[in-house]
Amino acid sequence: PRASTSRSGGSSQPASTSAARSEDTDVTMMEESRLKEFKTIISKLFKERHAQSVPLPELNTFVSQQEIQEPFTPEEIDAALNTMTEANQLMVANDIVFLI
Helix, strand or coil, X not given: XXXXXXXXXXXXXXXXXHHXXXXXXXXXCCCHHHHHHHHHHHHHHHHHHCCCEEEHHHHHXXXXXXXXXXXXXXXXXXXXXXXXXXXXXXXXXXXXXXXX
């Protein structure tokens, strides 16, 4: 009985590892609708500030205040910024977000 218990315990570990991997993938690959919403929010931020750069903490606060029903998680914000950086839409350096 103990041997079968440890086997089932061993088989549950890879399953949880797989679940963790799929969660990581979901975080890095943001839904298109959420990314579009994020882009709209930060576009509004840059327009309101009449600026080409914004401190990252200010961007995080602004995004959190704009989306109350389904707030963006820090992971979603990072994923969106990474996606936009890869698309040469913005750049993040020294905790400042630059519009390109």
